[in-house]
Amino acid sequence: MSKELLAIFFVLILCSSAAADDFCFAAAEKQYNIDRRILYSISMVESGVDNSAVSPAGARGHMQIHEWWGFSEEELNDPCFVTMAGAAILNDCFQSYGNAVDAFSCYNSGKPLSKLTYEVRRKVNTYISRVYTEIGRF
Numbered sequence: 001m002s003k004e005l006l007a008i009f010f011v012l013i014l015c016s017s018a019a020a021d022d023f024c025f026a027a028a029e030k031q032y033n034i035d036r037r038i039l040y041s042i043s044m045v046e047s048g049v050d051n052s053a054v055s056p057a058g059a060r061g062h063m064q065i066h067e068w069w070g071f072s073e074e075e076l077n078d079p080c081f082v083t084m085a086g087a088a089i090l091n092d093c094f095q096s097y098g099n100a101v102d103a104f105s106c107y108n109s110g111k112p113l114s115k116l117t118y119e120v121r122r123k124v125n126t127y128i129s130r131v132y133t134e135i136g137r138f
Helices: 003-032 036-047 078-099 100-109 118-136
Strands: none
Touching: 003 036, 003 078, 036 078, 036 118, 078 100, 100 118
16 A cells, blocks of 8 residues: 555544534533533543543543443443433533533532532532633633
8 A cells, every 4th residue: 555545544543533522512411401612621621631541540432431330341441421411410510500610510529519518519619610621722
């Protein structure tokens, strides 16, 4: 295979992967009425949009979803499933707390900002700031 054909092949693979990821964010946006830029920003902060990311605490995928949410390891290895699961969790947080700050806090820690200890609140505030910074890049 020539170098030119090999280069075209790799570009097509990268583009199809990006298109699939964009499709998943768009589908999650439509189903949960959460702007895909917010979902993408959370993914960027959680993992750098790394589909294979696994945290020291065991959270998986680009949205860093824990199995204790009731999902299997196999499901959490599917990037599109992880996008939808992250959107569902964030949607629940928005429904529970009604504002972005507490929803982002809930997504990150499981609780609204006001229910966190001082030390945890400091960490979660940093997380929230990073999410807003990413949203601002759009």
